[in-house]
Structures are given as structure tokens and as C-alpha cells.
Amino acid sequence: MFDLTGRTALVTGAGSGIGASVAQAFAAAGAAVLVTDVNGEAAAAIATAIRDSGGRAESFVLDVRDAGQAAEAVAKAAGLGDGTLNILVNNAGAIAPAMVANLTEEDFRRIVDIHLVGSFVCSKAALPLLPDDGTGRIINVTSAAGLVGTIGQANYGAAKAGIIGLTKSLARELARRQIKVNAIAPLAATPMTQNIRDNEKLSAMTLARIPLGRWAEPDEISASFVFFASDGASYITGQVLPVDGGTVI
Numbered sequence: 001m002f003d004l005t006g007r008t009a010l011v012t013g014a015g016s017g018i019g020a021s022v023a024q025a026f027a028a029a030g031a032a033v034l035v036t037d038v039n040g041e042a043a044a045a046i047a048t049a050i051r052d053s054g055g056r057a058e059s060f061v062l063d064v065r066d067a068g069q070a071a072e073a074v075a076k077a078a079g080l081g082d083g084t085l086n087i088l089v090n091n092a093g094a095i096a097p098a099m100v101a102n103l104t105e106e107d108f109r110r111i112v113d114i115h116l117v118g119s120f121v122c123s124k125a126a127l128p129l130l131p132d133d134g135t136g137r138i139i140n141v142t143s144a145a146g147l148v149g150t151i152g153q154a155n156y157g158a159a160k161a162g163i164i165g166l167t168k169s170l171a172r173e174l175a176r177r178q179i180k181v182n183a184i185a186p187l188a189a190t191p192m193t194q195n196i197r198d199n200e201k202l203s204a205m206t207l208a209r210i211p212l213g214r215w216a217e218p219d220e221i222s223a224s225f226v227f228f229a230s231d232g233a234s235y236i237t238g239q240v241l242p243v244d245g246g247t248v249i
Helices: 017-028 040-052 067-078 105-129 144-148 154-177 191-198 200-208 218-229
Strands: 008-011 032-037 056-061 087-090 137-141 180-186 240-243
Touching: 008 017, 008 067, 017 032, 017 040, 017 056, 017 087, 017 218, 032 040, 032 067, 040 056, 056 067, 067 105, 087 105, 105 137, 105 154, 137 154, 137 218, 144 154, 144 180, 144 240, 154 180, 180 218, 191 200, 218 240
Parallel strands: 008 032, 008 087, 032 056, 087 137, 137 180, 180 240
Antiparallel strands: none
16 A cells, blocks of 8 residues: 555655655665755765665755746656656755744745745656546645744744645645645654754753654654655545644644
């Protein structure tokens, strides 16, 4: 039920953290994976690691805000199989924390562009290559910040909330093609959360909000992506799944 053999996947922001773990988990489940990241060396290293483990993977340098690059990426990913792209994971992200009084318009727009506009750009590029046979998937990455808000990251919270709206709208539009669109709201020990984990006060505050009382490792998150990409999720669309130790209940 969770076998992805014969399917192709494109994962954005896959040079490290959750994206890297998702790319590796997809490959372990049998998918051919295009590992993309704005950092080409990081993407290439993950693709090499997948191949060294017996999986199929290539890498591609991708700024998710660039429609031209997105079109090239989805074509290359589809080329790993029979010309269709079965799975798109919109994971690329960045942070620029600041209280609203100190948050610049430039940093607000940049974070929204990377997360929300990037998810739109890549999803639109993928549409012509996603199959109508029930295996087509778009999996977006949101956050508890998009569900309940956050202090000091209004730009990030707004972008992640927008991704939820984008997910639900795409799910309705693409249901007629049997393409499922869902979102995952993860919380894990990754480079993006390093600044929080390194700050004693912020780390304690965050852990206090997690009922399980600890940070997840990226590998604990990636299984949920495999599930949404698989036949096990053939009747699920338009949903947001928090994988956050109970932070959002």
C-alpha cells in the first residue's frame, strides 16, 4: 500500500532537513526522485547519498520563485520515469524572524514569496505533467504558525496560513482529475529551527508547548509524506496533518 515503485517525485528544499529526509524516504519506497534546492551542492549531496543506498535520484538547482526554473525542474523529474510527475512536495522555505514593529516589508514579501508564491509557481508548473490515474499528488508544507499564529514571525505565519488556503483550493480544483492535494504541518530538529533550539529561553518555551516534550528528528516526519504520496491516501484530499508532537490539538 505504501510502495512508490514506478513513480516519480520532485521535492523542493531537499538539500537538508525535512526535505532531504522526505527525498530519501521516497527513494527507499521505490520512487525516482529529483532532489531540488537553491543550494546546488547540498541537493547533489543528497542525490548522491540516495544513489549510494541503491535508490534513483538526480539533483537540480531550483529557486522556487522562478517559473522558468520550475518548468525545467518538473520536466526533468518527469523524465526520470515515463514522462509523468506523480508527486510534488512543496517544502522549500526560509525564515526572517522579527517582531512586526521591526519587520521590514522586504523581509515580509521575501518569506511570503518563497513559501506561498513558490508553492503556487511549482504547483502550476507541475499540473500538465501530473497524471489523472489517481497517483497524482501535491503535498504542501505548512506549520503550526499557519494554524494558530506565532510571535516574532508574522511573515512566516502569514505564508504558512496562505499555503493552507492554497492547498484546499487546489484540492477542490484538481479533484476532477483525481489528483490529491494535502498539507503537512511538521515540527522537527532541522537547520530552520536551529536558532530556536540554540536559544535556552526560546527552546524551553517551545518544548513547553509540545505535549510529547521533545523535538522530532526529520526521519520521524518523512513517513507521513510517504503515506500521503501512496495508495494508502487515495481517498484523502484537502487536509492538513500536523506532525508536531501534539503542538496543535
